Amino acid sequence: MAYKPRIESKELKILKALHKRMKLSEKDKQHFFNLKKGYEGEVMFDKLTEKLQCDCLILNDLLFKVKNTTVQIDSLIITTGRIYFYEIKNSDGDYFIESNTNRFYKKPKIEYINPLLQLNRSDSLLRQLLQNIGYNFPIEAQVVFINPEFTLYQAPLDSPIIFPTQINSYMRKFDLNPYKLNGKDKRLASKLISLHIEENPYTILPDYEFTKLRKGITCEVCDLFSINVNGKICHCGDCGHKELVTAAVLRNVSEIRLLFPEMKITTNLVYDWCVVIEIKRTIKRILVRNYKQIGVHQWTYYE
Numbered sequence: 001m002a003y004k005p006r007i008e009s010k011e012l013k014i015l016k017a018l019h020k021r022m023k024l025s026e027k028d029k030q031h032f033f034n035l036k037k038g039y040e041g042e043v044m045f046d047k048l049t050e051k052l053q054c055d056c057l058i059l060n061d062l063l064f065k066v067k068n069t070t071v072q073i074d075s076l077i078i079t080t081g082r083i084y085f086y087e088i089k090n091s092d093g094d095y096f097i098e099s100n101t102n103r104f105y106k107k108p109k110i111e112y113i114n115p116l117l118q119l120n121r122s123d124s125l126l127r128q129l130l131q132n133i134g135y136n137f138p139i140e141a142q143v144v145f146i147n148p149e150f151t152l153y154q155a156p157l158d159s160p161i162i163f164p165t166q167i168n169s170y171m172r173k174f175d176l177n178p179y180k181l182n183g184k185d186k187r188l189a190s191k192l193i194s195l196h197i198e199e200n201p202y203t204i205l206p207d208y209e210f211t212k213l214r215k216g217i218t219c220e221v222c223d224l225f226s227i228n229v230n231g232k233i234c235h236c237g238d239c240g241h242k243e244l245v246t247a248a249v250l251r252n253v254s255e256i257r258l259l260f261p262e263m264k265i266t267t268n269l270v271y272d273w274c275v276v277i278e279i280k281r282t283i284k285r286i287l288v289r290n291y292k293q294i295g296v297h298q299w300t301y302y303e
């Protein structure tokens, strides 16, 4: 179990909800797909680090402010007196590094930010951060290409890269570390978590309005709007998934709160949002049972 587990960012959650309910611009859609793919790659890597048997602390998805600039670390592992961190890439296809310029391209020639330069920057900032808090642990930084369909041509031989074909043996070697963590290692882990910042300054979201979003309950599994309500059960006409009405309504209340944190949750609002729940009383009952009721009569809302 990770000492600091990974969760989907608010930005990704919001984009996922918006993608179902409105037409995103090509740029926003691309941004959403990139975030989603990146997250999936990170989760793939987490599945491997979770299996490590050696004594270590795994901290996923860290964001620090160092000297007015931010540094994002996808995955960081502390072993005895040592730090490893990873920049995880879920790119697929054929890439190459142009040797005289150090530029990173996808074939035939679309340029991307060279992840090795990104890694250098993070490495330098993390070192400064550790220095500031009085830890001089050695750091090993690597770019991990997690996607099995990724190929990189012309990477310098000593590049700090773990390729898809090397990940399993890398993890096996990692597990050979016989040392136990001590108090200092654990204190460093808590210190890093205390320095982690939640709000990502690079969040990019499109403009959206309540009235313009498509309303209705979407299937928990396939995300489509093909929900029929039968008694206490929501049934997806597309994938066949069944969900309790209560669970579906609560899931949709969470979605409204995610998208519109300033809106007061009322029976009418949830009724208009869900569309397929025909009886308002059903919604009221679910809200009363699961949220704190504030105010009376037509001014009632739930928190």
Ligand SMILES: [Zn+2]
Pocket (backbone or CB within 6 Å): 219, 220, 221, 222, 223, 224, 236, 237, 238, 239, 240, 241
């Ligand atoms: Zn479905």
